[in-house]
Amino acid sequence: MSKSKLIAKRLFDDVKWKRYNYLINKETYKILADVEAQRGKLSKSMVRKCDEYAEDILGGKVFSPGLQLFSALNGGFQEGWLPENYYGRFVVEYAQGDYGKVSYLKPMTRYIFRSDLFPDLVSYVNGIWLDSYSKVVLPDQVREVLFANRDKVVFKSDTNFLQGLGIHFFTKENFDIHSILMLGNGVFQDFIHQHPFFEEIMPDSVATIRLTTAVDREGQVSVRSSFLRVGRSGQPNVKAKSEINVLADAVTGKLDQEVYYMNYQYTDRHPDTGYQFGGKTLPCYRKCVDAVVSLHATIPQVRCIGWDLVVDKNEDVKVMEWNGADNGMRIAQGVKGAVFADLGWDKLHLLKENPLLVY
Template identity: 25%
Template sequence: MPSHGLGLAPRLRYLAGRARRIDVGSVFARARESARDHGRWMPAVLVDMLWSAGFRQVGFQDYVDYDFAILNRAERETYMTHPVSNQLSQKYDHPDFRHIFQDKIEFDRVFSDFLRRDWMVVEPGNRDAVRAFVEGHGTVVTKEPVGQAGTGVHRYRASEVEDWDAFHRGLLERGELLIEEVIRQHADLAAVCPGTVNTTRVTAFFDGRQTHILAIAQKFGRGAVSDQMTFGGFYTMLDDDGKAVGPGYDSHGHVHERHPDSDFVIADFQLPMIEQVRTFVDEVARVVPQVQYVGWDIVVTPDGPVLVEGNWGAGVYENKPSVTGIRTGHKPRYRAAIGF
């Protein structure tokens, strides 16, 4: 595929925005963390981190998460970073269609055929419908229409609701307007963490003809309603066959060779139905072809993959060298598929 480039102007605008919002204390803290973890001299790490951010499009947290302090230049060049991913999102995700992915209710409407679970919208006057839905499913998840990183997601059990008028009124007041049936995950996922629905993040690019899978990360929760890091979750990268490449980790310095609750060895994880997952991602990527670069969150159930959400700002999930021993990332795959 010919190179399209990402352009200098978007890069300069991104850097200018970052410079205006820079938290000096946070940068120093990250530099100290990286220097401590890898036995490096902190001032040298700080200078390298700032230089990498300014000239190599490496986010400060990227530098820490992907162990740039121990990588050489060639190894660093193989890593996808958040600044580059942001530019891809801005270029390949048409602004007229991004709202479909930002509004969870609109997303459920457009992708209803791929959710494969019941859902409804909370509205004034539909208390009885809400009660019937919650009692019918026993346990439900509610979502605020706009949220990220697991914020605005809640779990309720019908047996714990004493006043349905107050429950319905509370949902409206808090903006928890979307209710969904809880997903029943595959036994291989439940074996790692049964208390959380563990999602698979598949980052993909649809070029108008073919869907290219760029990276696959498996997220694991800690029993909360979400598997996001804000709820104590972590992830591991998967290879093309759906096999974990090593232990799990997060952006807070935690490494999990075993799941803290189930004692499951993370490196032994194998995502079930990997071929069905590939087919499924290709199908959902064609629903809104104007949004080409997406991070799809899916869950493998006993009956096959189901869709949780799509993120037009795909974010980045990458390999961590100090945990896996693998010192290369996924950027070459992005380049081959997208041509930048």
């Protein structure tokens, strides 16, 4: 790359990350205000501690707002926290990178993992239909393949799948291959009938367990956070803008009492059904942990992955999707603490100056 192109790239990157930090911190301050309205304002000494830690350890005061939010949620300060904009800037680039972005290509999932844990059935990619083994399916056979042993399927679009968007439900009666082509590349999955435990919480949508795993420098995979994502009344699937989150113990799957809204204010029950979570344990939790640990071990190139799992009515675990790029950890870090503290990822901003940095 010529010197002029290199300078232009650096200028572009500088502007891009300044805007990124501005947008993340604007959102963070808004959430912080909601949290403080419920829990009380942070002390000036705590804000100062966050400022100093951000500058001295993370490389810039721009990371202080995230630390302030974590401190407000946690009731104190912890070393090793990775604010949202630090995580998005450095962890995503150096611990996930382009390898993690493969997770956006949903039809590739079964091909990568070769596992029946994923309920993928048929995908549509660049003009052709493929079964779960990447064998071509002719267009006039798609309906038959999809509904041979089931009455309902789910389509997830590659172009609009984040935050519960781009999800469409089909039966044999309303299946129209021409309208599906308009949705673009994506994958069909079996519709999961959830375990009675989750049906009691919210019957309108399928609850998912979000487990986040990380690979340490020795290649060991471990679960770093666990929480339950539950939808609201009248919504057919869990949507990021309205879902509620309940944190769980990453080892045992025991649920906390607090139920968090998306502005991180909390209550003690599901706002629609009144279900109370405290002291209850996620069913088949050990099976969920074993599933994601074994899957992550097959793709250690992606150092951190978020997994969305469902436990069905037969107590089988299904992995609905994986996210290897920018899998947000804000609520888990804030409530549970510095879950990545032992990995050395708070030094990733030094990697360009010190490419021999071990992490």
